[in-house]
Amino acid sequence: MFRFNKLVTLTSVAVTLLASPLATASDLKVVSTFSIISDFAENVGGDRIALTTLVGPNNDAHTYEPRPIDVTAVKNADLVFANGANFEGFLGRLIQASGSTAKVIELTEGIQLLRNAHDDDHDHSNDQHHDDHHHHKNHKHDDKHGGHTHHHYDSHTGGHNHSHGEYDPHAWQSVPNARIYVNNIAEAFCTADPGGCPSYRENAKSYDAKLIMLEKDLEALVSEIPLDKRTVITSHDAFGYLAQEYGFQFLAPQGASTGSEASAQTVARLIQQIKQQQASALFVENISNPQLIQQIANETGMKVGGKLYSDALSTEDGDAATYIDMMRHNLSTIRDATLNQ
Ligand SMILES: [Zn+2]
Numbered sequence: 001m002f003r004f005n006k007l008v009t010l011t012s013v014a015v016t017l018l019a020s021p022l023a024t025a026s027d028l029k030v031v032s033t034f035s036i037i038s039d040f041a042e043n044v045g046g047d048r049i050a051l052t053t054l055v056g057p058n059n060d061a062h063t064y065e066p067r068p069i070d071v072t073a074v075k076n077a078d079l080v081f082a083n084g085a086n087f088e089g090f091l092g093r094l095i096q097a098s099g100s101t102a103k104v105i106e107l108t109e110g111i112q113l114l115r116n117a118h119d120d121d122h123d124h125s126n127d128q129h130h131d132d133h134h135h136h137k138n139h140k141h142d143d144k145h146g147g148h149t150h151h152h153y154d155s156h157t158g159g160h161n162h163s164h165g166e167y168d169p170h171a172w173q174s175v176p177n178a179r180i181y182v183n184n185i186a187e188a189f190c191t192a193d194p195g196g197c198p199s200y201r202e203n204a205k206s207y208d209a210k211l212i213m214l215e216k217d218l219e220a221l222v223s224e225i226p227l228d229k230r231t232v233i234t235s236h237d238a239f240g241y242l243a244q245e246y247g248f249q250f251l252a253p254q255g256a257s258t259g260s261e262a263s264a265q266t267v268a269r270l271i272q273q274i275k276q277q278q279a280s281a282l283f284v285e286n287i288s289n290p291q292l293i294q295q296i297a298n299e300t301g302m303k304v305g306g307k308l309y310s311d312a313l314s315t316e317d318g319d320a321a322t323y324i325d326m327m328r329h330n331l332s333t334i335r336d337a338t339l340n341q
Contacts (some may be wrong), residue, residue: 086165305337
């Protein structure tokens with residue numbers, strides 16, 4: 001009987017090794033909230049991690065409703081990677097419901113977050129918000145919460161709460177910020193799995209080198225766009241960091257969250273701006289309903305200049321299957337549209 005048990009044990013070990021030759025005992029169970037940070041995590045984690053993504057390609061994290069399998073994934077996770085800055089409105093409830101004890105890492109930690117450019121209840125007809133936007137760009141994000149909704153006390157309006165946060169969460173749209181995400185991921189992996197640290201650091205370093213090359217390519221693309229053609233329109237305010245990096249102005253009928261409705265006034269004002277030729281191109285987004293942009297195109301006679309990837313990657317066979325492809329695609333699409341309009 002003893003011999004038999006021992007034999008069974010040895011056989012299952014052998015089978016396990018054959019089935020996944022690269023797996024190690026230290027495989028970290030990692031949950032990432034959305035596709036863009038999953039790409040970073042895969043690049044850094046390599047074969048040492050088992051990764052689950054909650055909000056997949058072309059899906060919208062702003063309005064995401066978790067599924068039962070997400071509860072299981074979070075419950076079993078060692079580490080949860082989130083963007084933070086109130087991007088994943090669903091995450092606090094999900095973690096609570098799962099009873100997970102996983103460490104939640106907000107990858108925007110250490111990034112200078114921008115204030116939300118839009119506040120839906122305010123009238124922006126005087127365009128003051130663009131000045132505000134730059135004025136507040138060095139405002140330090142000091143929110144250390146674990147993904148739960150934080151309260152936004154707005155001094156202008158007497159302290160009511162918004163469904164979105166005070167800061168613009170879309171920090172990944174700047175490559176220098178992406179490099180901070182990657183560094184934060186490597187540090188989190190090193191803490192959770194010290195044995196793999198040299199490998200995580202090495203992977204992060206080689207991915208970082210690609211990001212530095214990407215920055216150079218993007219600068220070259222942007223330099224082809226005349227300065228007076230850098231005002232463009234998208235569905236929601238996802239490109240504030242790209243705008244800051246490259247001197248664009250992005251206008252959007254929706255605010256910083258796709259969960260907010262575009263007001264009739266905002267849409268009317270955008271149409272007015274286009275008619276006065278103050279905007280050079282118009283884009284749909286992969287995660288947003290294209291209807292509103294199509295309506296603006298119809299009313300102004302402006303062509304839709306293509307699709308930008310804002311808050312999610314494409315599927316494997318699409319134009320933006322990786323972060324690097326996404327950034328190249330977005331900026332070459334903007335360049336082509338502004339030059340051909
Ligand atoms: Zn967004």
